[in-house]
Amino acid sequence: MSRQYESMIAGEDLSSHQYKLVKVSAENTVARQTTAGGNIFGVLNNKPENGENATVVVGGATRCFAGGTIAAGNEVSVTASGTATAALSGDYIVGTAISAVASGSNFIMLITQAGYKS
Numbered sequence: 001m002s003r004q005y006e007s008m009i010a011g012e013d014l015s016s017h018q019y020k021l022v023k024v025s026a027e028n029t030v031a032r033q034t035t036a037g038g039n040i041f042g043v044l045n046n047k048p049e050n051g052e053n054a055t056v057v058v059g060g061a062t063r064c065f066a067g068g069t070i071a072a073g074n075e076v077s078v079t080a081s082g083t084a085t086a087a088l089s090g091d092y093i094v095g096t097a098i099s100a101v102a103s104g105s106n107f108i109m110l111i112t113q114a115g116y117k118s
Helices: none
Strands: 003-010 021-026 029-032 042-044 053-065 075-078 084-086 092-097 106-116
Touching (some): 021 053, 042 106
Antiparallel strands (some): 003 053, 021 042, 042 053, 053 106, 075 092
16 A cells, blocks of 8 residues: 655654654644544654654555554544544544554554544
């Protein structure tokens, strides 16, 4: 599966947030998504410090860090710490898990931006 990348600027120190979910925080700038169930821009693919280039996967399959247990095929949402978890009713669906994962590990997710889970 192919990936689509966007080059942005880190609006905060993201050096410990590789493979976590980010949002647009200002023009051409990203920060951790800290709203549980919120929308995202994509998955951070590198480890930038504040003001450095942030490479963000915005489409396709990508590695992602889980903050909860997720089964393969589950719709995925974001936690308040910017990690992925299984989507609940009312959460924004950011992707679909291609592999199963336990909390605290990386898994493969297809970014879908599918709207809110009913």
